[in-house]
Amino acid sequence: MTLLSILGMISSAIFSGTSLLYTTLGETIHQRSGIVNLGLEGVMLISASSGFAVTAITGNPYLGVFIAMMAGGIMNMILGFLVVTRRANQLASGLALMFFGFGLSAIIGKPYVGTRINALPRLNLPGLSSLPRLYSSLFKFDFLIILVIPAAFFVWWLLFRTRWGLGLRAVGESADTAFASGRSPFLIRYQALFLGGMLTGLGAAHLSIAYTINWTEYMTGGRGFIAVALVIFSKWHPLRAILGALLFSGAVAFQLLLQSSGVQISPFLLDTIPYILTLLVLIVWGGARRHAAPASLGRIYQGVE
């Protein structure tokens, strides 16, 4: 293992962790408001395909990112209509959303399979330009990567330092109490879904427009579900989510590195490393009473009697 391959591993962890972290942040917001969004996978696919398509058509990756963001928010409005307005079961509705996303994204993306697009430009980080090109090219990041950690801090600030965040967390704990305080749990849940959907859309945009620069069917490969797991792993806290996303994508990159360096272990076994790691951390961290799930997570709010 050379220094270059280790640096490569770190770089690839950062690239693949970015979309995961945006999505995890989105889901953190959903769940803090009391909604489990199991449809993330579908939302991501719609965002990734429509963002890619718009970039391909207009040649403007920034427009693509914006459209992906909006698509995420709008997809979540479908879920909002089902679980907030129609009071349907959240898990069933989420899965329905996912399958809907599978199908629709395939249709949207079909004409663009294999199309080359203008990717989101990668910026030279100051201070790294003196390194040899081979190294510095590993650490040329697009603006979505640069903004992902500030985004986590922003979500933290929003949830824990603003009036809106206080109300949102209150809805996730007890919608009745939030209602009694003069808020509308319905409205807050819609807002949470929209904002969370936009963050999910950013994650998906990074995947198709900046990282792989490609559209293939089902390209998210389970990221939506991993994000749900990471929310639990990070105990519904946006800053711990940074750690979770890095750890997970780091494990994936490490596993790829092992495979490519010809270690004699079954690749199927190696594939499971990130999941085993996640399980281990959950076992060690689990059970602390102070960071329990939002008390009315998954519960339907019936509204005024």
Next chain:
Amino acid sequence: MAKTKDVKSSVYVSMRGITKAFPNVLANDRIDLDIHASEIHALLGENGAGKSTLMKILYGFYRADAGEILLRDKSISINSPQDAREHHIGMVFQNFTQIPAFNVLENIALFLPDLQPVYKQSDVEERINEVSIRYGLHVDPYAIVSQLSIGEQQKIEILKLLLSDAKILILDEPTRVLAPHEVDALYEVLDILREDGYAIILITHKLNEVLACSDRITVLRGGEVAGTLLRSETSEEKLVEMMFSKKLVDVQKTEQGVQKISDTPILQLAGIETQGEGNSTSLKNLNLEIHSGEILGVAGVSGNGQKELGDVILGMEKSLAGEKLFFGKDMTNRPIGDIRRNGVGFIPENPLLMASIPYMTVLENMALTNTWRYSQQGGLQVDWEAVRADYQATQEDLGFPFSLYTLPRSLSGGNLQRMVIVREMTHDPQLLIASYLTRGLDVQSTLAARQALLKACENGAGVLLISEDLEELFALSDRLIILFNGEIAGEFIPSETTIYEVGHLMTGSEVKYVAER
């Protein structure tokens, strides 16, 4: 002429023809209610009479089926608490509106009408401290609410109301879990607010408080107004007569015949110590005995270890040192199931959170603590018919009617307490731990619950009665201990002490005096 006009103009809010039906009950039936500025208006009625429902409608938490609300003679529409709050209506709920996982500061901030979009915790803290000092309601802003006692939570509710800039204050049973001096302090605050022109609506079951402080009294009965009276025109007897159809029989302690079930104490605690997490109190070197046929009263201001005492006996909290003996058998740190099987009944301080599952029916809740009694075919089936028969018998004994087939969250506050009492009294408990036994109960149910407690004692049970209501403790206990800061600060026979002495010890002011004696 001039006089009628005067009266009319001082009406602040009025509710006209308010009707509200829930499945199977008509909770409010064409209710008219006038509230004046500068008055304390008491709302009375037996459990389930519809008091809380009416007030939740005024606060916009429920929507009336019919009727209208007038503010200074102008019709207004209140469709949500937000509307009500804009009209300066504020409410303390009977079952609290707090988020257990939040700290006190966040809970209060949630209800601040003028909270900044980006708020500074220190600003909120300052405002809390200012008001809590002014009105003598002390709370730690950074304590997590789930770790606070019910009395402390009640204080937070009152603080929320005082900070909410409301001019019409609704207080739904604010005093049922407060200590005597806190009750006095609250009424002083209400007096000041009344002078300042606030309109105050007070729901309570304590008739002496009503007669001492209110200006006018409205009695509800079966969802209808039974009458509105000036305080000067009424008396306790008259109010009771308006509230109930039956005559009340006072509780008598019969001197004869306790059937002792055992000569060894039913429960012995020797040197019990616990470690309180966060803000909860730790018990220090606690020694007590409860004998068969005896009621041991526990006095103390809420938050001084009462909750922990109940929890440690039941086995919900671990003891770090000391021994717990049932009938002389060591049961220290055994699981709750084992303790329950020894015939221990438990009426906790917050029945909504600690004794019921809100999303299961009342009947299912009843079977919950006794599943082993009703299971058939090795636990594959539950004998629901037997459950129903058992609990209905107790309901009839106590005179506590409520439906077994609704959800606990739709029971009135008093009926929820009745549910827990019925459940815990049904299987002839040998030891009964009762916190705030009569909280939220109307006068009649209070008497019935006390009677049931005495009857259990006559059958040989031992009772630990935790309360802040000193009159209740003095009337029922054979012995009385006072908890202060997790320690026993004094032990008395009720007939050999006075309410004042005990009251002082509860606030910790004379711990030294007793120790020296």
